[in-house]
Amino acid sequence: MKRLGNYFVMFTIAILALFCSSCGPDEPGEELGPFVEYTEAQTFYDTYMSYKGSKALIDTREKSKFEAGHLTGADNLPADIYNTADDNAQWSKDLLAKYPTNTCLFFYGTTSFQMTKAVAGRASRIGYGKENSRIYSKGYDALKSVWK
Numbered sequence: 001m002k003r004l005g006n007y008f009v010m011f012t013i014a015i016l017a018l019f020c021s022s023c024g025p026d027e028p029g030e031e032l033g034p035f036v037e038y039t040e041a042q043t044f045y046d047t048y049m050s051y052k053g054s055k056a057l058i059d060t061r062e063k064s065k066f067e068a069g070h071l072t073g074a075d076n077l078p079a080d081i082y083n084t085a086d087d088n089a090q091w092s093k094d095l096l097a098k099y100p101t102n103t104c105l106f107f108y109g110t111t112s113f114q115m116t117k118a119v120a121g122r123a124s125r126i127g128y129g130k131e132n133s134r135i136y137s138k139g140y141d142a143l144k145s146v147w148k
Contacts, residue, residue, distance in 0.1 A: 035120055035133045041146040044108070044136040054103045060116045061109040061140060070140070071108070071147045079109070079119050091119075092126045101127040108136040108143050 038044040048055065059070050060079040070076070075098070077091060099105070105128055107120045120133045136143050 035117065035124070035130070035135050037135045037137050039137060041136065041138065041143045044106070044134070044143065045146045045148075047134065048106050051104055054100065056099050056103050056105050058105055058107045058119075059109040059140065060107055060119050065140075066109075069144070071144065074108075077119060079116055092122065095123060096126065101129075102132070103128070104132045104134065106134045106136070109140050 038047070048057065057071060057074040059066050059074040059076050061070075061076070062078050062080060063076060066074075066076040066078070077095065105120070105123055107116050107123075109116060116135055116137070120135050124130060124133050
């Protein structure tokens with residue numbers, strides 16, 4: 001009976017260890033935080049236009065693609081440059097210098113949603129938070145059709 005009790009304790013510890021490891025970040029040191037992700041272009045546009053506080057539209061595509069065409073009023077923070085785990089990197093200094101942390105950041109652009117999410121996650125971690133992160137997950141081409 002004592003042996004059965006030992007197995008039960010080991011089984012319980014194994015289950016707890018498995019549960020705790022599944023709750024952690026995807027990569028060590030990577031806590032990207034929660035976001036509001038939009039899947040419809042019109043919803044993203046309507047939310048941006050109706051937002052009453054300070055807001056910024058951030059295009060995460062490469063500079064050359066941004067220069068070839070972008071949404072009116074958008075700033076360019078290329079995900080391939082700004083996608084770094086270093087919260088003290090130049091991109092975070094650029095973002096903080098331009099926008100106070102109470103600014104709602106609307107991210108769009110790259111066809112790789114994971115890249116856009118990484119940039120938004122790092123912005124969230126340096127002070128913008130969950131309430132100030134919005135992501136359009138389908139890329140620039142789908143969004144430009146509804147942007148007026």
